[in-house]
Amino acid sequence: MEWGIYPAAADRLLSFIGIAVHWTILQYVVGLPLLAFVAELLYLKTGDQKWLKIAKTLVKGFIIVFAVGAATGTASEFGLVLLWPNLTQAAGNYIYFPLYAEVFAFLMEVVFIYMLWYGWEKLPKKVHVIVMLFALIGPWFSAAMIVSVNSYMVAPTGLEPAYNPATGQWLFDQGYPKLLLAVPTDYANILNVTLLQQLGMEVVGQNGGVVLVKMPARIIERLVYEAWHGYTVQDSILKLVIKPEYLNQDVLNTPVMAILDAILKATVNYVGVTTVTFKSPVYLGSILHVIGSAITVSSFTVLAAYAMRKLQLRQKGVKNGEYYEYVDTFFKFAAIFALVAIVLQGTVFGHLMGTEIAEYNPEKFAAMEGTSQSIFSISRAFGLEKLMAFLGYGSFNAHLPNYDEIPKDYCVCSVTHDQDLARIGDCRPPLFLHYVYYTKIGLAILSGLFVLGVAYYLFVKKTELPEILLKLALPFAIIIQAVSWMGWVVREVGRKPWTIYGVMTPDVARTFNPAPTSLVALVAVFFIVILGILAYAVWKFLWLPGKEEVGMEVS
Amino acid sequence: MVGSSIAVFWLAYTFGIHIMLVNIGIALSVLVPYLKYRAKKNNDQALLNFSYKLMRFYAATYGVAGVYATAFTVFLLSFYPNFLGVAGNIALMPFAIAILLIVVHFTAITTYYYGWNRFSDKAHNIAGIFLAISALLIPLGFRAVFAFLNTPKGLYFDGIVARLDLTEALTNPTLLPLYLKSVVAALTAGLILVTGYAAVKYYKISDDSYRNALKSVVDRGVPWALAGLGLMLILGLWYALSLRVVEYKFNNIFGPLGWKVGDGTVAYNLSWLLIIKLILYVAQVYLVYTAYTSIKKNGFLSQKDASNLLFAGMLALVTIVLGEYLNAFSQYPYFIADVTDPKVIQSIPPEVLPYLANVLNLTNVNTLATLTSVQVLTIGFMAFLSLATVYFFYIYFKEK
Numbered sequence: 001m002e003w004g005i006y007p008a009a010a011d012r013l014l015s016f017i018g019i020a021v022h023w024t025i026l027q028y029v030v031g032l033p034l035l036a037f038v039a040e041l042l043y044l045k046t047g048d049q050k051w052l053k054i055a056k057t058l059v060k061g062f063i064i065v066f067a068v069g070a071a072t073g074t075a076s077e078f079g080l081v082l083l084w085p086n087l088t089q090a091a092g093n094y095i096y097f098p099l100y101a102e103v104f105a106f107l108m109e110v111v112f113i114y115m116l117w118y119g120w121e122k123l124p125k126k127v128h129v130i131v132m133l134f135a136l137i138g139p140w141f142s143a144a145m146i147v148s149v150n151s152y153m154v155a156p157t158g159l160e161p162a163y164n165p166a167t168g169q170w171l172f173d174q175g176y177p178k179l180l181l182a183v184p185t186d187y188a189n190i191l192n193v194t195l196l197q198q199l200g201m202e203v204v205g206q207n208g209g210v211v212l213v214k215m216p217a218r219i220i221e222r223l224v225y226e227a228w229h230g231y232t233v234q235d236s237i238l239k240l241v242i243k244p245e246y247l248n249q250d251v252l253n254t255p256v257m258a259i260l261d262a263i264l265k266a267t268v269n270y271v272g273v274t275t276v277t278f279k280s281p282v283y284l285g286s287i288l289h290v291i292g293s294a295i296t297v298s299s300f301t302v303l304a305a306y307a308m309r310k311l312q313l314r315q316k317g318v319k320n321g322e323y324y325e326y327v328d329t330f331f332k333f334a335a336i337f338a339l340v341a342i343v344l345q346g347t348v349f350g351h352l353m354g355t356e357i358a359e360y361n362p363e364k365f366a367a368m369e370g371t372s373q374s375i376f377s378i379s380r381a382f383g384l385e386k387l388m389a390f391l392g393y394g395s396f397n398a399h400l401p402n403y404d405e406i407p408k409d410y411c412v413c414s415v416t417h418d419q420d421l422a423r424i425g426d427c428r429p430p431l432f433l434h435y436v437y438y439t440k441i442g443l444a445i446l447s448g449l450f451v452l453g454v455a456y457y458l459f460v461k462k463t464e465l466p467e468i469l470l471k472l473a474l475p476f477a478i479i480i481q482a483v484s485w486m487g488w489v490v491r492e493v494g495r496k497p498w499t500i501y502g503v504m505t506p507d508v509a510r511t512f513n514p515a516p517t518s519l520v521a522l523v524a525v526f527f528i529v530i531l532g533i534l535a536y537a538v539w540k541f542l543w544l545p546g547k548e549e550v551g552m553e554v555s
Numbered sequence: 556m557v558g559s560s561i562a563v564f565w566l567a568y569t570f571g572i573h574i575m576l577v578n579i580g581i582a583l584s585v586l587v588p589y590l591k592y593r594a595k596k597n598n599d600q601a602l603l604n605f606s607y608k609l610m611r612f613y614a615a616t617y618g619v620a621g622v623y624a625t626a627f628t629v630f631l632l633s634f635y636p637n638f639l640g641v642a643g644n645i646a647l648m649p650f651a652i653a654i655l656l657i658v659v660h661f662t663a664i665t666t667y668y669y670g671w672n673r674f675s676d677k678a679h680n681i682a683g684i685f686l687a688i689s690a691l692l693i694p695l696g697f698r699a700v701f702a703f704l705n706t707p708k709g710l711y712f713d714g715i716v717a718r719l720d721l722t723e724a725l726t727n728p729t730l731l732p733l734y735l736k737s738v739v740a741a742l743t744a745g746l747i748l749v750t751g752y753a754a755v756k757y758y759k760i761s762d763d764s765y766r767n768a769l770k771s772v773v774d775r776g777v778p779w780a781l782a783g784l785g786l787m788l789i790l791g792l793w794y795a796l797s798l799r800v801v802e803y804k805f806n807n808i809f810g811p812l813g814w815k816v817g818d819g820t821v822a823y824n825l826s827w828l829l830i831i832k833l834i835l836y837v838a839q840v841y842l843v844y845t846a847y848t849s850i851k852k853n854g855f856l857s858q859k860d861a862s863n864l865l866f867a868g869m870l871a872l873v874t875i876v877l878g879e880y881l882n883a884f885s886q887y888p889y890f891i892a893d894v895t896d897p898k899v900i901q902s903i904p905p906e907v908l909p910y911l912a913n914v915l916n917l918t919n920v921n922t923l924a925t926l927t928s929v930q931v932l933t934i935g936f937m938a939f940l941s942l943a944t945v946y947f948f949y950i951y952f953k954e955k
Contacts, residue, residue, distance in 0.1 A: 072658075074624070075654050075657070075658050078651075100632075106626070109622075111944050114619070511643060526655060
């Protein structure tokens with residue numbers, strides 16, 4: 001199994017389960033308030049009680065999932081600190097700001113969500129809409145912060161990728177991928193620049209008290225490893241690139257961590273302490289795709305819930321009345337959202353993110369497209385390579401990156417090659433991503449066709465929906481969740497062997513005191529059981545059709 | 556120095572709000588299932604309504620408590636990332652215990668709240684037991700971490716890598732008194748608040764059955780609150796005695812009052828905070844005892860005594876927060892109070908010592924996180940959100 005070729009397999013699996021559970025819930029926290037906000041605006045405009053009821057039902061769902069999400073978020077947060085403390089330490093030191101600002105978002109969410117619920121009867125209508133708006137901004141603000149950190153991990157600001165799509169050439173032999181670093185002049189003065197240039201470093205300028213360089217990721221990775229393992233210059237690769245006249249005992253005894261810390265802090269200061277993660281070249285596509293995904297999943301779930309109610313009413317022969325009108329309106333409302341969201345996701349947000357990944361994570365793109373002769377490639381089998389190259393790079397003359405030409409050891413420093421390769425495993429991302437990616441795309445297209453079918457009957461033909469479409473709504477609500485999960489698998493596993501692309505690998509990020517695999521397995525089972533209980537609770541108290549709730553979703 | 560003051564201020568601010576709400580939560584997690592059980596047993600609908608009201612309040616404030624805890628963690632991460640890195644590597648198990656129990660507790664809240672009138676009495680009582688037990692056990696994991704921060708018992712080094720012997724860590728001499736003191740304090744403060752609230756409410760409503768239910772809560776609760784306050788004195792003393800192994804901290808608290816250990820060096824005087832805490836404690840004892848004698852003599856509290864009882868509950872919460880501040884600030888500027896102890900220093904490999912000394916010192920704050928622009932933003936947001944929190948409570952208690 002390719003999962004196991006990279007370090008910390010059990011810890012990664014546990015993190016995957018924890019974050020997947022959190023993400024499953026989180027999408028509703030981001031998606032439902034938008035639907036609720038629009039419904040409440042419609043109520044404000046029309047005065048129709050139906051819209052108030054819809055808004056209240058959505059808010060109720062929103063509050064339940066928010067509370068569950070807060071608990072799973074706390075668990076995920078502690079999980080990150082405990083399983084990946086060195087990554088947490090690095091994030092806290094250099095890219096802390098979005099995490100810091102996320103607290104404001106979280107506080108905003110919790111205060112306004114509670115106010116939203118307890119204020120239905122106590123606040124004037126317009127004030128309540130404003131509270132609703134704040135309750136919507138909170139989760140989006142939160143998502144914007146967290147996704148910026150994740151985007152930085154996918155493609156750090158200042159990344160120079162290792163691929164030229166115009167020629168189809170990998171640039172590993174020239175030291176790529178490289179990262180922009182700001183080296184304090186005091187440090188730069190003692191370094192042997194000529195030697196570093198031979199290793200792939202480029203000097204790109206000077207700014208204030210720093211020298212700007214593009215440093216090969218393989219050198220940065222090694223320094224990060226050494227820093228977190230307590231190396232001093234004496235035992236470091238740095239010793240090889242410091243001018244001999246500066247190699248006195250003080251310098252030799254300097255911890256690599258101290259030097260790296262000074263360089264990284266200078267770099268963050270140069271790029272912008274509060275903006276460094278937001279300047280990640282994949283940020284815009286990522287945040288749009290995440291919010292789009294949340295709205296899509298939320299809309300599909302609401303659609304499914306009300307498709308089930310419609311089915312039930314149909315079975316009872318109910319064709320009019322207040323409750324029928326309410327269900328019908330809610331269903332149409334969800335269908336419009338689902339259609340718009342999935343179209344935007346596929347044609348704009350997903351595409352934008354795809355182009356960013358193609359440019360800045362070409363190794364991942366190669367795995368996604370399965371451009372290896374060692375596997376059955378779907379894109380090759382269907383002759384999609386030119387189309388995918390066009391979609392990725394905007395030109396039919398562009399070349400898809402060839403996976404087989406990626407060296408297994410491109411990410412390791414030549415000086416410490418064997419040691420580093422042994423701990424990292426393989427520098428190439430796993431090829432099973434190809435199947436995950438294409439399954440995701442296939443299922444997303446199917447989901448789009450489904451909701452298009454629903455919209456056709458609702459708004460073009462204007463007739464009752466065929467029963468099969470109503471029955472398919474629930475499977476598609478699950479399928480669209482699976483699509484979303486697969487998207488994250490592609491994004492996260494596809495970054496392997498990196499935890500932060502070009503900077504840190506999982507063996508460095510993980511705890512020095514890993515828990516026994518049995519304990520990790522136990523915790524994983526615990527989380528799955530808890531998720532099951534919570535899913536059951538949500539089902540039982542919110543969505544289960546046929547409970548004593550005719551017209552009474554909100555109590 | 557300015558940087559560390561900023562960092563410590565935000566940590567103290569968020570921790571203070573969190574700890575107040577958490578203490579109410581621990582008490583309600585025990586009281587609500589008990590009151591509901593009694594209401595069902597006696598077929599007392601008014602008491603049932605009152606217990607539901609308390610549960611509703613807990614469900615509403617649980618998230619607020621959680622979010623301030625998250626804020627605390629994130630401030631810790633941003634201001635002291637290297638400490639969090641070290642702590643994450645060492646303290647996996649105590650934190651893991653707390654996290655798992657937090658998730659269990661959350662599930663218990665959800666189940667109990669939504670199971671009200673939906674589950675059978677037996678099933679709901681079982682959920683209530685989970686609610687109470689998980690609330691009482693969550694502090695165990697966190698207090699294990701706090702005890703470790705008093706004195707790092709169970710800390711070993713494999714080369715330069717630190718690890719924790721959990722069994723030994725759990726025998727930390729400061730853990731048990733600290734844990735018991737925390738739990739009893741939470742239950743006592745919560746009980747005083749609930750009885751105070753019930754007593755005040757008693758005079759504001761006219762429904763006789765509801766008044767009777769409130770009276771029974773006050774009549775039964777006040778003696779227990781008084782007993783809790785008595786127990787606090789014993790547990791407080793026990794914790795103080797256990798701190799004698801942590802000379803730096805002990806001397807900063809008790810040294811200026813003439814009670815010293817080791818070489819008796821007082822790095823700075825924090826005894827004034829202890830004195831304030833004790834004054835507040837005496838005030839609570841007086842107010843609760845007055846309420847107790849009033850019930851004994853007159854059958855129930857006067858309206859003034861009722862208000863005083865509620866005030867005592869608020870004082871109890873403030874006392875708890877002050878106790879936490881006393882515990883934390885008495886070891887400033889060290890994350891681990893005992894880190895200057897020669898025995899502890901000898902147990903740390905020399906090659907790690909400079910790094911650890913740096914990381915465990917609260918004055919070494921992440922300079923990127925204390926930039927003026929970031930702090931201006933923080934002040935603005937925290938002020939807005941703190942006001943919003945207050946407004947939320949106003950909305951919550953506002954009559955329709």
